[in-house]
Amino acid sequence: MARVSRGFQGRRxxxxxxxxxxxxxxxxxxxxLSAGPTPRTPLDExxxxxxxxxxxxxxxxxxxxxxxxxxxVTVDIHCVTKWSKLDTTWTGVSLDTLLEAAGPMxxxxxxxxxxxxxxxxxxxxxxxxxxxIAHEYGGEPLEPEHGGPARLLVPHLYFWKSxxxxxxxxxxxxxxxxxxxxxxxxxxxxxxxxxRYWND
Amino acid sequence: MRGPAVVWRYGTVTALIDExxxxxxIELHVPEWPGHAAGQHVDVRLTAEDGYQAQRSYSVxxxxxxxxxxxxxxxxxxxxxxxxxxxxxxxGDELELRGPIGGHFTWRAGDDGPxxxxxxGSGLVPLMAMLRHRAAxxxxxxxxxxxxxxxxxxxxxxxxxETLAAADDGVVLHRTFTREQPAGWTGFTGRIDAQMLSxxxxxxxxxxxxxxxxxxxxxxxxxxxxxxxxxDPTTIRSERFxxxxx
Numbered sequence: 504m505a506r507v508s509r510g511f512q513g514r515r516x517x518x519x520x521x522x523x524x525x526x527x528x529x530x531x532x533x534x535x536l537s538a539g540p541t542p543r544t545p546l547d548e549x550x551x552x553x554x555x556x557x558x559x560x561x562x563x564x565x566x567x568x569x570x571x572x573x574x575x576v577t578v579d580i581h582c583v584t585k586w587s588k589l590d591t592t593w594t595g596v597s598l599d600t601l602l603e604a605a606g607p608m609x610x611x612x613x614x615x616x617x618x619x620x621x622x623x624x625x626x627x628x629x630x631x632x633x634x635x636i637a638h639e640y641g642g643e644p645l646e647p648e649h650g651g652p653a654r655l656l657v658p659h660l661y662f663w664k665s666x667x668x669x670x671x672x673x674x675x676x677x678x679x680x681x682x683x684x685x686x687x688x689x690x691x692x693x694x695x696x697x698x699r700y701w702n703d
Numbered sequence: 704m705r706g707p708a709v710v711w712r713y714g715t716v717t718a719l720i721d722e723x724x725x726x727x728x729i730e731l732h733v734p735e736w737p738g739h740a741a742g743q744h745v746d747v748r749l750t751a752e753d754g755y756q757a758q759r760s761y762s763v764x765x766x767x768x769x770x771x772x773x774x775x776x777x778x779x780x781x782x783x784x785x786x787x788x789x790x791x792x793x794x795g796d797e798l799e800l801r802g803p804i805g806g807h808f809t810w811r812a813g814d815d816g817p818x819x820x821x822x823x824g825s826g827l828v829p830l831m832a833m834l835r836h837r838a839a840x841x842x843x844x845x846x847x848x849x850x851x852x853x854x855x856x857x858x859x860x861x862x863x864x865e866t867l868a869a870a871d872d873g874v875v876l877h878r879t880f881t882r883e884q885p886a887g888w889t890g891f892t893g894r895i896d897a898q899m900l901s902x903x904x905x906x907x908x909x910x911x912x913x914x915x916x917x918x919x920x921x922x923x924x925x926x927x928x929x930x931x932x933x934x935d936p937t938t939i940r941s942e943r944f945x946x947x948x949x
Contacts, residue, residue, distance in 0.1 A: 505756065505799055506713070508749040510791045513757050514783045526748075526758045528783065535919045535943050538807050540926035540936045585746075585758050619937065648923055686806035687709070699746075700804065702708040 518589060522579055524694040527587040533649065534586055538682070541647050542617035542668050549652060551601075551636060552671035555613075558606030562671075565652065571596045574635065578658035580665070581694040593656055595637030598629040609674040613681060614655050617668040622681035623690070624657060624664055626674065633659055636669060661692035661699070709804060711748065712736070713797045717771060722859045726777040726825060727789045728764060731798060733772050739763050741836040742809035742829045742914065745774065745802030749784060759784040762828040762916075762942075763803065766835035775859060777825035808914060808942045812836060816844030816912065817905045821895070821925050823851045823917025826944065827859050830914060834874065838867060847875045847911075849903045851895055851921065854883035877903050895921075897928050907933035915941040 516523050523529055552562040563571070575594045581587045613623050628634065637656040638645055645651035650667025657664045663683045684690050689698040697703055714731035722728055739745075744762045765773035778789040792798065810818065810833045818837075820830040827850055837846060848868075852858035858878065868876040879891035879899060891899050905911045913934060915925045922943045930936055 504754075505711070505748065505750040506797060507752050508787070508799070509793075509796055511749045511751050511757075511787050513749065513751045513755045515755060526756065528757060535923070537941065537943065539941055540930050540939050541923060542936070584760055648919070682807075687804060700709040702710070 522589055523587055524581055525697045526699075527581055527585055527694065530586040530588055533588060533591075534582065534584070535648050536582060536584055536663070537618075537648075537667065538620070539618055543647055544617050544652070544668070544670075546652060550670065551653065553601060553605040553674070554671065555674035556607075556609035556676060557674055558608060559604070561601075561605045568596065568636075568653070569638070571600060573638075575639075576635065576656075578656075580658050580662050582662040583688065583692070583699050587694075592641055593635065593637040594639035594642070595635035595653070595656060597632060598634040598636065599632060601636065602626070602630065605674075607674055609676045611675045611678040613673045613675060613679050614666045614669050615671055615673060616666050617670055620666055620668070620682050622655075622664050622666045623679055623684055624660065625678075625691075628657060628660065629672075633657065659693075661689075661694050663688065664692055709801050711799055711801045713799055714772060716792060716794050716796045716798060719792065719794060722775055723857050725789075725857070726775055726859055728773050728775045729788060729792065729798070730765075731772045731774070731800075733800070736772055737803070739767055739772075739803035740806070740809040740811055741767060741832040743803035743805045743832075744829070745772075745800045746804060747774075747784065747788070748799045748801075749787060750799070757783050760804070761788075762832070764828045764831050764835075766832060766839045768836065768839035775825065775828045775831075805942075808916070808940050810836070810912065810914065812840035812842040812844070814912065816842075816846065817909055818844055818846040819903070819905060819911040819913045820846065820848045821851075821900070821913070821915045821917075821929075822848070823895075823921035823925070824853075824857075824944075825859065826915075826917030826921065826942070827852075829916055829942065831860055831864075833914065834864075834867060837874075838871070843873055845873055845905065847903050847905065848877065849895065849899065850876070850878045851917070852878065852880060854880050855885045875903075895925055895928065897932060900925070900928055901932055907935070910935065910938055913939045915939060917944065919943045
C-alpha cells in the first residue's frame, strides 16, 4: 500500500469511476502526443495496405477507402500519459471489413505509418468489432495533429496503439515490437491492468 | 534493449528552488535510482488519506551525473498534481515516483551533434538536462538553444544558461520573449518563426539532432517550420505537453 502524500487531497473524477482505469484522470481536451513532426501526405498519394502473411495483399486508395462501409462509434480513450477522454465519437472502417478482404494468416500485426511510427497489436484485438481505421472525429475529418487523414483506433488498449497517420498493417507469424514498445512501453498495453511499461 | 524495471520508489525532498513565479525545482534523494538519460521523464504518484491516487509525468531536469534527481514542475492553476508539488510539498517530504521513462527524446554525450534545442515554457526542462549532461561530460558538441518564454521572469534557468553560454563557446543561447521584453532587449521577440530558427542554425545540411519540447501548439509550429526550412523530419524529435494535465 502506498504511503500517504502529506496534505494531498486530490480531485475525484466527476464521472462514473468504473469508466476511468487506474492512474488515469479525465480530460475534456484532446491532448496531442507524437514523437516528431506531423506528416502531411496528400490524399492522392495516400493508400491503406494490408501485407505480409495474408491470402491476398490489398491496398485501397483514399477514394476506395472512403467507399467502404463505415461505422460511427462512441468510445472512451486512455492515453499512457494519464489522460482519459470519455465518449469520443469516431467514424471509420472496421478492421473486420478490411481483414476479410485480405484473408489474414498470422497472429501478429505491426501497423506502419507516415513518419516511421509503428505499433504492434495481436490480430485478435483488431477483430470482433473492436478496432477501426478512423477518418473522422466528432463528425469532422480527422485533423493532422490527431492522426489525420486516418488513424488506427483500438480504444480498449492504451492510445499509443491507436497509431496516427496509419498507412497499413503487416501480418507476422512472430510478434515484433513497435516504436514505443521498443522504448520501454508495455507490449500489450491494457489500461485496466495498468500495463504502461515493460514490467507492469 | 530491455532496461531496468520501472518500479515505484520513494524519494526524499532535499531542496525546493523557485525558478519562476509558476515553476519550482524539486531536488530529491532517491535511494537506488537506476540512473537516467538526459531527456527522460518520471511518473509521480500522490496518494490521499483515503487511498485515492493521482499520477502525472514530469521531465527530469538534472544531468545523469548529478547525484540528486531534480524535477522542474510548472504550476497549472486548475491542475490536480502540480499545485501540490509547487505549493504543498516541503523539504523532508517523501515523493513516490518511478522511472526513468522514454527512450526516444534523449541525448547522450556519445551521440553526434550538432544539437539544436528548441524549448517553449517548461519545455525547456528536458533540454536543460541535455545541456547539463553535455557540460558534465565536457562535451564539445555544438549546441544551439532557442528558448521561448513569456518574459524574462517566466524563463527558467536564466542565470545558469547565461553562465553556461558565457563560459563555453560551444553553447549558443537565444531567447525570444513573447509578451514582455526586458529594458534594452535586442534579442528576438514574439512567437518563433522561420527567420528566428534559420538564424539560430545549424543549417539543415549540418543534419543537427533537433529536440523540440513545449506546449502542443508551440511544438506543432516549431516542427512545421523546421521541416519547411529543409530539416529532415527524421532528425526532429519532439515532446508535446497537452493543454491540460499538471
